[in-house]
Amino acid sequence: MSNKEMIKNWLFKAEKDIETANELYKSKHYDWCLFIWHLAIERALKVKILSLNKSIIYVHDLKRLAKETDIVFEQEQINNLNEIITFNLEARYDDYKLSFYKKANKDYAKKWTTICRILYKFIIEKI
Secondary structure, three states: OOHHHHHHHHHHHHHHHHHHHHHHHHOOOHHHHHHHHHHHHHHHHHHHHHHOOOOOOOOOOHHHHHHHOOOOOOHHHHHHHHHHHOOOOOOOOHHHHHHHHHHOOHHHHHHHHHHHHHHHHHHHHOO
């Protein structure tokens, strides 16, 4: 697959992730909504890396991925990435998942969905 095709594919997946996150929010599955937002931002960062003709690093650490781009992030954005990293529930222990489930109430999810949307748009505009 060419670099251009990979970029197109990853962007498509990121947009599908956002659609899924929006549906999960509407159905009040706030923890999973935020997990999917993490994936969308992760994919956007990987697209940016690909656009620089670099190889993708297969990690989920948004801060590490951000360092591989040429994007200059403000400290607040870095802080937001650090919080969004905690949404990655894929390999977490059950006690962490329960803790995050309780934390991810409607107000928290609304706040972080907005932050994720803004951050995603910021990254995409840099591609």
